[in-house]
Amino acid sequence: MRLALRVRSLLPLILAAVFAVMGAQAADTASDAAANNARFDKLGHHMMCACGCNQLLGECNHMGCPDSPGMRTKLAAAITRGDDDNTIFHAFQDEYGATVLAAPMFTGLNRFSWFLPPLVLLIGIAGVFLLVRRWRPQVAAMPARSADPRTRALVQRVRREIEGDTL
């Protein structure tokens, strides 16, 4: 009897706990769905539609496209299964060829595609610095101009005009 009373008094607490767990599960499911949607959108924008329309999978808007619906279904299934990005990319690459990825993977020669432009920029910046450093002493070593006040005034006027007229 005492036990039954104790259980009855604990019932609201038990119910609250059950609802809390159910609520948390529902929230988890909802946040999982949102995360999966976001991931689907992200990965869909890293792959191309295989039909040759040259559009990203996430943006392919053909009516009656022979490939994009199937590809989207496969992508959604892979995300639901919990496959990581690389596994999904490799699976799609195996099935549709290397052109299915919207950007080259970081392997082999493809690394050059990523490295080269920033490298060119860095070399260029270093080149400009070196060039200016090399020129600067030459400019500084140039002999002083005439001290004639008329010439000096002219030089100052020209410099003012040059600095004023910039574009």
Add this chain to the structure above:
Amino acid sequence: MPVFGSFSLLLALALSAYTLLAGGLALRQLATNARSRMAPERLAETARRSGIASFFAITGAAFALVYAAFTNDFSVSYILHHSNRALPGAYKFAALWSGQEGSLLLWAWLLATYGFVLRLRHKVDVRLVAYASTILAGIQVFFLILLNFAAPPFALVEGAVPQDGFGLNPLLQYPEMVIHPPMLYLGYVGFSVPFAFALGALMMRYPGEKWIHITRRWTMVTWLFLTCGIFLGAHWAYSVLGWGGYWGWDPVENASLMPWLTGTAFLHSVMMQEKRGMMKNWNVWLIFSTFLLTLLGTDLTRSGLVQSVHAFAQSPIGAWFHGFMFFVLAVCLFTFILQRDHLKSDHKIESLTSRESSFLFNNLVFLTACFTVLWGTLFPIISEYVQGNRVTVGAPWYNRIAVPIGLFLLLLMGLGPLLAWRSSSLRSIRRNFVLPSIAIASTAIVLLAIGQRPWREEGVMYAFVAFCGAAGVITAIGSEFLRGANVMRTQTGKNLAASLLLLVRKNTRRYGGYIIHFGVVIIFIGLAGSAFNRSTEQEMDFRQSMKVGPYTLVCQDYTQDSNPNYDSEYALLDVYRGGKKITQLAPEKRFYTASQQVSTMVANHSTLAWDLYVIYAGQNPDTNRPVIKVFLNPLVAWIWIGVIVIVAGTGVALAPNLATALVPASQRKPARPASSSLVNQPATLQGGD
């Protein structure tokens, strides 16, 4: 008409070949003092007149093709494949550039038009114009050979002539398609003129920098056309392709961007040559590269070398373009090696904190951007050649590599104009940079305060940097205007607005340039908005609603329609905001009868904050209900506004300064009277310098 057109093209080829040969011979005789039966001056004059006549011949050919389109002359293969009876008149006119042969004819006609104007205005510098005219004639001969022998626009249909044509590609049946290609081509072809002047000036060892003054307006107008062409193309892609974006890094889009990047670099660095006699080698190669890139762009569009949404223009004439590009490159290299001692700089850079070095950095970034786009465009071919398999280099790659370079350029755009020529003192740097730095910091704080977290996502990080940088650049530009206007106000006693106007009119080039920079910043703001794009898709029944951001869309109707050109399906959607109806949108899907192709007509409600971009994605075959896809794209309108500001800024920069404008033309001193005539001024003919 086809016979008249073919004959006109042959005549144009003969006249252009004469301009090239006679012009070349005359200039050779003048350079070497060789004697011949006809005086070189007279020979050069016949070449000039022949060049003028070639314009009329090509105009005749272009007219013949347009006439054939309007009269539904399907005996002409080109008209059969690019037009049909039900096609509206404007698109029949646009058929001129809708295919391979027609667009080559458009190219040749625009080149002839530029040449026509140039040859009419030859008195500006007779000898230099004679060189430029001969070089232009050389380019024209190439295009006319293509038109006469490789891609003839007046080829006739074999066998029975069909009653109706196959129609125009539906993607091209959009109002912007009537102006986008001509604009782009005006830009592409226009760069031939500064190229011809630069090569001519180098060949004749032209003294001084006057050739730059002569070509400045040509270059700016050409640049403006190319800019407008690129953005009209972006707007067309946004409105017609229906994927919610305006730039897909398609190889053909890239092909138009590359000469724009080098052309913009040239417009900046050429100022160093004008003002300080520096970077002569660099400038010559910039304009050479720009011209070569316009050829490469055309080659990429035509040859099918890379996969593109512009596949409608593909044909096997790529080999001709490869050959011509190598020939042009060889001529440029040969001339440069022969005359490189003529290109010595008068000055050198004195300080890293100077306007000159900012121009150098600006050029470096422009060229790196160009290299990046070229590398991304060609890498699939390189990969196929080396690895044996083609890869795709698409938007994610460009977003990772090209966008940071663009942001670097944005920051340089704010930094450069704040530095003085030769050297800037630490004090002036501190004074000029204080306000832009405050603007950048304030924008960053505001963005963080309203919940932006740039470290969470790459796109948001780029947008964050773009917004902060834009605030800094706008402040820098604004403070430049205000500083100048205040000085003007002190000098003239006028109010601030009048002083501002006077300031701009007194130095149109400088302040026009600032306005252009302002336009570019606005475009950057618009581009940054794409980091926050949202989209949703839903099947909709009558009275069913859909919520996107602050908008609610209610389906009022969905139905079908038909006309001789196409059948269509569309939905009528009422758009509500805050419970109040603000507009009605009708996204549409068209099925073109002649070409048997489908096209999307996007419905867009554009505001400064965002575009409500609605697509009719099709009908669910099970329920027969329309599937509607909606994008909420923030700040897109800013991009188009930015372009309008750029056009206005270029207009200002092209206008003469107030002081110049007030001097009557008759009283203006000619810049170099000694070279005003070939016949009367032999001294200038015999030695370039």
